[in-house]
Amino acid sequence: MTPARGTSTTSTTTKTSSKTRAKATADVSSAKTAATKAPQKVPAKIAASTSTAAAVSRQTRPLGHVTFVGVGPGDPALLTIAGRDVLANADAVVVEGPEHDPFLAYCKPGVEIIDGSGAEGSRALRVAARARLVVKTAKSAASVVRLLTGDPFTFSSGAEEAAACRKAGIGFNVVPGVSEVSAVPTYAGIPLTVKGEREVTVLDLAEAKLDFSRLHPKQTLVLLNAVEVFKDTTAALIEAGFDAGTPVAATVGGTTTAQTSVVGTLSTIVADLRAAKVTGEAVIVVGSVVEQRETLSWFETKPLFGWRILVPRTKDQAGPLMDRLRRYGAMPEEVPTISVEPPRNPQQMDKAIRGLVEGRYEWVAFTSVNAVKAVREKFDEYGLDARAFSGLKIAAVGDKTAEAIAAWGIRPDLVPTGEQSAAGLVEDWPPFDELLDPINRVFLPRADIATETLVAGLTDLGWEVDDVTAYRTVRAAPPPAPTREAIKSGKFDAVVFTSSSTVRNLVGIAGKPHASTVIAVIGPATLKTAEEHGLRVDAMADSPSAEELADALARFGADRRDTMVEAGEPVTRPSERRSGSRRKS
Numbered sequence: 341m342t343p344a345r346g347t348s349t350t351s352t353t354t355k356t357s358s359k360t361r362a363k364a365t366a367d368v369s370s371a372k373t374a375a376t377k378a379p380q381k382v383p384a385k386i387a388a389s390t391s392t393a394a395a396v397s398r399q400t401r402p403l404g405h406v407t408f409v410g411v412g413p414g415d416p417a418l419l420t421i422a423g424r425d426v427l428a429n430a431d432a433v434v435v436e437g438p439e440h441d442p443f444l445a446y447c448k449p450g451v452e453i454i455d456g457s458g459a460e461g462s463r464a465l466r467v468a469a470r471a472r473l474v475v476k477t478a479k480s481a482a483s484v485v486r487l488l489t490g491d492p493f494t495f496s497s498g499a500e501e502a503a504a505c506r507k508a509g510i511g512f513n514v515v516p517g518v519s520e521v522s523a524v525p526t527y528a529g530i531p532l533t534v535k536g537e538r539e540v541t542v543l544d545l546a547e548a549k550l551d552f553s554r555l556h557p558k559q560t561l562v563l564l565n566a567v568e569v570f571k572d573t574t575a576a577l578i579e580a581g582f583d584a585g586t587p588v589a590a591t592v593g594g595t596t597t598a599q600t601s602v603v604g605t606l607s608t609i610v611a612d613l614r615a616a617k618v619t620g621e622a623v624i625v626v627g628s629v630v631e632q633r634e635t636l637s638w639f640e641t642k643p644l645f646g647w648r649i650l651v652p653r654t655k656d657q658a659g660p661l662m663d664r665l666r667r668y669g670a671m672p673e674e675v676p677t678i679s680v681e682p683p684r685n686p687q688q689m690d691k692a693i694r695g696l697v698e699g700r701y702e703w704v705a706f707t708s709v710n711a712v713k714a715v716r717e718k719f720d721e722y723g724l725d726a727r728a729f730s731g732l733k734i735a736a737v738g739d740k741t742a743e744a745i746a747a748w749g750i751r752p753d754l755v756p757t758g759e760q761s762a763a764g765l766v767e768d769w770p771p772f773d774e775l776l777d778p779i780n781r782v783f784l785p786r787a788d789i790a791t792e793t794l795v796a797g798l799t800d801l802g803w804e805v806d807d808v809t810a811y812r813t814v815r816a817a818p819p820p821a822p823t824r825e826a827i828k829s830g831k832f833d834a835v836v837f838t839s840s841s842t843v844r845n846l847v848g849i850a851g852k853p854h855a856s857t858v859i860a861v862i863g864p865a866t867l868k869t870a871e872e873h874g875l876r877v878d879a880m881a882d883s884p885s886a887e888e889l890a891d892a893l894a895r896f897g898a899d900r901r902d903t904m905v906e907a908g909e910p911v912t913r914p915s916e917r918r919s920g921s922r923r924k925s
Contacts, residue, residue: 675850693719
């Protein structure tokens with residue numbers, strides 16, 4: 341939740357989103373009429389004039405309706421179901437800054453996005469300007485959503501903007517949001533109330549000079565917008581009767597993977613913050629409840645908390661892995677290393693699909709999700725569906741490939757019971773039997789750079805294999821210079837490799853990761869490729885899936901943290917240790 345002063349800490353992911361936001365055009369008419377276009381941001385001044393013109397041209401249209409939606413203090417997952425549903429039906433959305441960009445994914449195509457971040461001046465002027473913008477937008481759009489950080493009616497401008505709507509005769513609803521007053525301390529592992537401590541006072545220090553002498557020295561305080569006046573505030577609290585040794589916790593970037601908490605006392609916290617080099621708006625808790633953090637800290641103690649992790653992948657496949665890493669507290673950064681493209685000569689695939697329909701094959705072996713996708717696209721091109729597989733046996737390497745086939749309405753006949761790889765598939769593949777198998781041919785659609793393990797293994801078992809290039813993997817352009825430097829200098833805590841090609845391509849376009857960087861791989865083949873490139877692998881997935889890869893890295897991170905705690909060492913990230921070679925396991 342953004343308190344009245346409207347300052348918040350933006351996470352790494354929202355910074356990335358803001359780059360996309362900055363490219364949006366101010367063409368309001370195209371944003372309204374193009375049903376397939378992505379949402380576009382419209383500067384407040386343009387939006388206001390356009391909304392006024394629309395109102396003049398549609399004087400008989402009834403006024404719109406506004407829903408004030410609280411989106412929480414930073415973590416996009418804290419958006420309520422009600423807020424998500426309202427966004428899905430919005431005709432226009434008024435936002436304040438890039439921190440709101442993640443929530444626009446819930447909007448329907450063609451929704452009008454109004455940028456209300458340009459308001460300047462005092463708080464009163466900013467609130468008045470945004471209130472006018474909301475009212476004018478509601479005069480030209482039937483359903484308007486106004487996004488506010490935190491809760492609309494708790495240390496926010498929602499109440500004043502809602503009052504302006506009521507004065508203009510515009511109806512409104514309010515969808516409550518998670519307030520930073522409670523959420524940030526909770527994410528820091530600090531309960532605001534415990535047995536025997538039931539009184540909490542919340543103070544916004546941006547509003548006016550407060551009389552601390554009226555506060556009870558034993559109560560819990562939550563201070564907002566206190567950073568600029570914090571030194572004076574701690575002195576005033578001690579003067580008002582608070583013990584100088586009263587525990588204090590200051591949390592910056594609350595509820596995001598950039599969260600940092602510093603714990604001290606009223607007499608030391610200012611120096612503690614300076615020593616930790618923590619800057620930005622903080623939520624500050626004063627009182628004995630801060631002592632609970634040592635036991636209840638759950639967010640900042642996640643196994644990968646604060647780890648900057650490089651994810652070299654194809655862009656359309658990064659989602660599940662990125663989400664899983666964030667669940668463990670990491671800050672994943674995607675770097676495209678390969679793109680998946682159709683084969684240069686499509687005739688081989690065309691011939692194989694015709695052969696499949698004509699009964700040329702006994703088996704079809706899928707070794708990746710991309711192979712399933714390539715065949716399915718060919719089926720769509722020919723007007724075929726899953727019925728074309730009737731009478732065929734289907735093999736799949738890995739659970740994700742099997743899931744992609746199942747989404748097609750087909751249950752694989754063979755999935756490796758042991759190692760989830762081409763070698764594991766060969767181990768379970770039945771040899772060709774002239775009496776049991778009417779046809780001895782296998783259709784194998786795969787990448788142009790795939791290994792020969794499966795082909796050689798099936799040939800040894802008596803099968804004839806049509807090894808068909810279903811798609812090509814093309815090396816991407818090198819990442820920006822700062823990213824390349826971060827890779828080589830060890831500023832990334834870990835790199836997760838999802839295939840042998842991502843290893844080869846990352847080293848090719850950006851160089852080898854630093855010796856201090858933790859390396860995690862998805863399976864034995866990727867492990868072998870990484871070692872061939874001089875990388876020591878620290879973690880490997882139990883089975884070849886993005887989720888299992890993230891889980892394996894999290895287990896490594898947890899073990900590493902436990903080792904440091906047991907040794908009495910401070911818990912540091914791999915990027916904070918600059919040894920010349922990778923530490924021994």
